[in-house]
Amino acid sequence: MATVEELKLRVRELENELIKCKQRQAAAEDAHNRPRIDKMSAEVVDSNPYSRLMALKRMGIVDDYEKIRTFSVAVVGVGGVGSVTAEMLTRCGIGKLLLFDYDKVELAIMNRLFFQPHQAGLSKVEAAEHTLRNINPDVAFETHNYNITTLDNFTHFMDRISRGGLEEGRAVDLVLSCVDNFEARMAINTACNELGQIWMESGVSENAVSGHIQLIIPGETACFACAPPLVVAANIDEKTLKREGVCAASLPTTMGVVAGILVQNVLKYLLKFGTVSYYLGYNAMQDFFPTMAMKANPQCSDRHCRRQQEDFKKKEAERPKVEAAQEEEEEIVHEDNEWGIELVSEVTDAELRAASGTVPDLPEGITVAYTIPAEETASGETVEETEVSLEDLMAQMRKL
């Protein structure tokens, strides 16, 4: 039988072992963090996570890199494109990120970057926030684990993008659509048209080998209701696309490239360098990257888009002539970024349909995601007279 002394020794041993075990655990958790950094520095030391971003100033690329901390960006959809988009913005030191998604992490998405197998079962926004906060604790995060297309959530989403900026009450600087379905895209389009919120759209084809990004300035460039959304021509059998209930293909390469060109466009837009692209496509089969731009359609079915167009026209008219001329010159940095096409009443729905999926005037390599069914033109109702609600739009989209 053990003596009191032996037992005391054993207690001390066990206590020490337990302390060590707990310390190891705490260390493992702490190790995921770095201390916050109050002020971005350009100092070239191994411990400075911002030195290579601040070097963009010395290289003559960006005038004021520190300004990145004053911006807030909403990322809607934290999947193959959205998660990498959020990670890039986090590593660039963006001020605030708002993440919206209602999906869970599954092993089935391990073929794209970002999420890891041990996160399976967690909500995407929760898992993403945890990883991103570890990567850069200087970024403010706000996550919403819901579907933005339901009525209540849509109202809340509108509120957050109009008031959830870096200082509460201010709008976000940019909304990024990284969703994988039409309903969600239309919800973002509707919200941004109503709020006059500038946003960027991104998409990857269901065959995984093409994608695009698009900048939408309400009232100025075509919104999602102005014209059928543009996609990169697949050059492959269209019948394989968009079949109900069939698992879409995806590749980490295509999604990584699309996230890369999306966030590059965000950085160029926010930090004012280079040429911001209105539309940039990616055809991975041929390594072809078409660009273009498209004006807003005066007969757009979204009344808020038409109102924004009126406001834009007024502002343009009020602008001093000299300034306007200067800006025009600045905008046309290379010819691909001039306004390419005007999709207005000259192109009827019937003509679109007759073109069997392709609007004739689009640049090589770009096509439309769908054409408008003939039934709609036959109704006799002009687009101008219709006040289409979000619900109507969604119902229409579901049919397509």
Next chain:
Amino acid sequence: MATVEELKLRVRELENELIKCKQRQAAAEDAHNRPRIDKMSAEVVDSNPYSRLMALKRMGIVDDYEKIRTFSVAVVGVGGVGSVTAEMLTRCGIGKLLLFDYDKVELAIMNRLFFQPHQAGLSKVEAAEHTLRNINPDVAFETHNYNITTLDNFTHFMDRISRGGLEEGRAVDLVLSCVDNFEARMAINTACNELGQIWMESGVSENAVSGHIQLIIPGETACFACAPPLVVAANIDEKTLKREGVCAASLPTTMGVVAGILVQNVLKYLLKFGTVSYYLGYNAMQDFFPTMAMKANPQCSDRHCRRQQEDFKKKEAERPKVEAAQEEEEEIVHEDNEWGIELVSEVTDAELRAASGTVPDLPEGITVAYTIPAEETASGETVEETEVSLEDLMAQMRKL
């Protein structure tokens, strides 16, 4: 004073607590793993990490996706481009990855994707292997924490790429250069020329806003000694580039795009779909993606390159005419991928130099990384007679 009974109780409590603590630790470590999967399946269930890759078959993009498991790829340089490259290949389910790097993870590289702050201080290959194995335990990994340009390591590197394939003794299927300096690129070039090993090069400019990938088939396409390496024209002040001791700028966007187009090219090459690019550039300022191709230079200073050219010529001559004609037709899928330029003796070094950094015939947006100094042409020695060693080449490069 405690009784024996009290002490025994305390011992039991502590033992239980310690067991629980160790279990939590083990669970935390285990959570990072998923079980291995023997056979890739196309089954559409949440738990299948390959369903969306296998869907490429149903979508008509890839004939035999499972073949990915039979390939081994060496990634030299596990930095901003190499780490993402390795992650993409891991998530795609590549058979084996060989990683070469001698650098450590530092907070200063947290502005690019992949590494996390808690890995600071670890070797890049060690940290990368740990993360990648957790992401996909079906991939075989081999890591080498050394600088390939020293004599002993170079010999070992040659041995591993020629014998470190999926089955020991077989060569790897592809070598990817993701290094950030000229010496390492030249070492890879020398090794691949000697072994007749097909490889792909990648690079990102020091101002962070351009990059490129290039496919090099020894004897067929221009190697790194055939002509000055091609880079995307910066269109900005060249004086800001390549200053000694100054921290280069880098962006997760540019590096993510370059890794994406690199691995896409790898997948197209290994799995035989789409058009494999010989050279694809990325100019982030203008969203411009030039493509081109360049034949090997018969007067290349690398004797192994010249030997490979002779072998290639013989093989071409031996090929049945019909087959040759068919292949030619297949290769020219779009005009940018035809052979663009022949950099042979028509262009003298003096002419290159006179062009002040730009070879006149290069497609818009592409330029050379450097021009050859006039001293070398003045020596009277013809390139044909020189047997340049690796050391000589490196010494020359250092001077440039």
